[in-house]
Amino acid sequence: MTAYAYFPGCSAHGTAKEYDRSTQSVCAKLGIELEEIPDWVCCGASPAHAVNHLLSLALVAKNLDLSPSDTIVTGCAACYNRFKTAVHALQHDRPLWEQVKQIVQPTKLNGRDFRVLHLLEVIHEFGLEGLKERVVKPLKGLKVACYYGCLLVRPPKVVGFDDPDNPKKMDELIAAIGAEPAEWEFKTECCGAFHAVPHPEIVLRLTSNILQAAKDAGADVVSVACPMCQINLDLRQLDIQKRHKVNFNMPVLYFTQLLGLALGINEGELGFDRLIVDPRPVLKDKGLI
């Protein structure tokens, strides 16, 4: 099996360290080889494309140039969207790419047929049946609200990831590991993204709506596939508590942490203790730890 080129994203060694570690552990357990792109740089996320369209493409192009493989995997939805957008432009807008190449001066871009995958897709490629077989601790009794956010599913013409209004890829993984994916309507509602810094009130309002919907759907925890979403939904519960006196107490986990738990990976690797809203009481309550 050829290795996937792995793009961790900037928060992988910082605020989303538990995502990176649980990802690595799960992939190791499943025999999925990830090779980190050497010397990778920031994809630019929102700020880059918001101020200069070429900058955003250039940063991704640089990473493509550095990539050891044509298939690139990332766990961050924003990075995923940036890479997908760049590759889409590469395939459909030659003149634009000529401009980008002028800026980046790549040496290893020609003739390559890039494929960009999110970690969720990689697990699907591995196969749900195979995953099920390796589950040692089915997460029975755990109701999980799968939250996809925006950039993973939109715009469908560019990312081609599942149905943009009622996606199922994460739900299917959650079901395969024995948990119950909740039926809820806020799977792809925006969390407010980078406004956590300049306009936090926006994030508080949007995340409150999402968390309330998850709660109304009877979810025990929310599962995410993006570090930005995670930090907005998790960390900002403190601010919601402080400013709006509402205590959701809803743990927000990376789906890889749940996968890891079901696959029997030890807790130390999964980083439950790093999450702001502690998931351990709920997990203990369900007899899962």
Added chain:
Amino acid sequence: MARIGVFICHCGENIARTVDVAKVRDALAKHPGVIHSVDYRYMCSAPGQELIRNAIVEKKLTGVVVAACSPHMHEPTFRKACAAVGLNPYLCEMANIREHCSWVHSEREKATEKAIELVRFLVEKVKRNRPLEPIRVPVTKRALVIGGGIAGIQAALDIANGGYEVILVERQPSIGGHMAQLSETFPTLDCSQCILTPKMVEVRQHPNIRLLTYSEVEDVKGYVGNFEVTIRKKARYVNEEVCTGCGACIQRCPQKRILSEFDRGLGRRTAIYIPFPQAVPNIPVIDREHCAYFRRGGCRLCEKECPRDAIDFNQQDQLLTEKVGAIILATGYDLIPSDIYSEYGGGRYKDVIDGLQFERLLSASGPTNGEVLRPSDGKEVRTVVFISCVGSRDRAKGIPYCSKICCMYATKHAILFKHKVHDGQAFVFYMDVRAAGKGYEEFVRRAVEEEGVVYLRGRVSKIYQQDGKLVVRGVDTLSGMPVEIPADLVVLATAIKASDGIVELAQKLGVPVDEHGFLSEAHPKLRPVETQVAGVFLAGACQAPKDIPDTVAQASGAASKVLSMFAQDAIEREPTIAKVNEQTCVGCFECQRACPYRAIERKEIRDRQGNLVKVVAYVNPGLCAGCGACTVACRNHSVDLEGFAEEQMFAELSAITAA
């Protein structure tokens, strides 16, 4: 010896401003074969035509060339003038020195030169014209109407009342179409069934109408005035001669939970059923797919119950062949599936329904007896949201057109809802309100001013479920405000498309279909009820989204075309069609492959003893449109166009190259 007359028109200033008509006249006077060359200010006027007539008589002209506007404008005019004094009209042609010359050029000298050339070439052709007689095709004075909705019903009645036989074919068990499903019609709020059923009954009882329901057209052969149609009468498993419509079988049938098509999935029916109480004919049909006997054997309770022994499980489909002279397509419309937008639930929410489903909820004979109740839990609806343009006017969905009737029926729905639920709230999300018909704008104002319907200008981005309600997330662009409405019921005004199966049927008839799947009329402005195929007409929504008044008008229009066709014993067609030289034809039938009108037939040439000598191609004069494709396909020049023969065309070309 050719004696050609040339008549050059000034067309007021249209030609004379750019072309020196005097020069053209003088140049043509010198052309071999031209014995008369004049110019006049308005050739098409009465004095102008008189000039032509007098010249023909006085100078014994053998051919006439009128240099003027386009033949599309006045060819019939000048031909009539020639015929009036005994010159075969096909010996008269027009050189277009207006649209092809004076209107597109500005340099006088060059334009005049060109005009001279255009007339000269045509003279060379006309010298070789032969007199032709229009082709007379006999007409079978019986009409076929395909589709038993209001369009088909109206057309059938008009033709039948005109004294001719009509066969009305409808694929559903009953006629009535979508109009029968409506509760009330805009803008009068007439009860739809009440105004429709008298016409349905009239159809049933009319001595000139043969009603074939639960039937479909399988094949069509022939040509205008002489069609041969094969109709499949599907087996109802009920003997129509004997059944009285008492309904005992329906009461008895144990399969009661089948989703009713007439109620669009909101109600149930039995396996042996009549689609609705006022059905015409009032004879049940057995749905094989759900009937217990057909599926597993046994049952047959209906048979036992029937007091007239009308049930016949051995009944077979029947294939009927009929000869008709004209066909009217009135196959109507369907709504696109309501799961078109995944952001509106993609079909997951039971309480997000389409317009026709809402009609069934409103209808007194509907699944809820006219009470507006939620399909999901049967609870009362207090807040309803109507969304216009669901699919229509949407480039991203490939439906760029407007479905025309939705603005009006959404308004109607809102008003009817308010009549039933006095303190209920009705919201209509719209982009524009299209209310152009008679009384339509006033109807919309009534909804706003008298009934308290709230119109919000904007589209809906998303619908989702929350706390037992459907949250509708839209916008009012006039105030710039995003709005969220928790509704009990949402009605989507989904786009209209032509009925399923229309493309296959159109192909059988050779009728073109437009890019959106609607039948193409012959000309969008001036020939709205005819198709490109002579003898085939259309009416109603099969041509384009349409409301009932326009449908009825169009149906009568199509009927009138049929009636004028039947009023003659034969129809005349242009003789400028293809003709096969049977001596040289080898019977390869490349021409048949090339012909888009299916006008080439096989003809057997036999000797006096009746032995087959050869099979040659034969052009059916009723179908040929004179396009000339066959003349190109023919490998040994055995087929030629009357009036545009190869000899004539080469003469014209030679004149051009000699210049």
Added chain:
Amino acid sequence: MKQATEREQLTRTDEMPILLTEEARRFTEEVIKRSGERVDWCYQCGKCTAGCPVAFAMDMEPSRIMRLVQLGQGERVLKSKAIWLCVGCQTCTTRCPQEIDTAKVMDTLREMALEKGLATDKEVVTFFRSFLENIQRYGRVFEPTLVLQYNLRSGHLLQDADKGTLMLSKGKLPLRPSRNGAIVRRIFDALGGRKR
């Protein structure tokens, strides 16, 4: 502040009147050209506004911005706060019936606002600036200094100060930045100088 004369008070309106000038037409053309999107196809259905998660906070909603672009109202649009509140969630792009990539148009408007010095949302611009400087320095975002820089520059010195120790204790803050900023700096240089 200058005392408004009585006459000025009578005739003053909050918004400037719309003038359809040559300059206005050029603005529209520039937006269409630079974004590559047919803003002129927008028929103001409002579906973008209806689906925009931050529309509630905007001074002018997305469909209004599209309309103002159609009418060439460059200053009004480029000075709006709305274009900075847009998070690029792509809901508008996904649902537009005229297939206009509205999010892309927003990108273009932001680019133009910065070029012409008309950007009004101090917080968002400061955040973007801090972010881009951060990756030019380190190659990858180094979250601790990003937050510090933003707080200093925006004047919100104590924002999220309460989170600092919590994050540290949970090991969520990286202690050492990466060192491949040079690659990023080269890209910025190639684009014509460090982005400010």
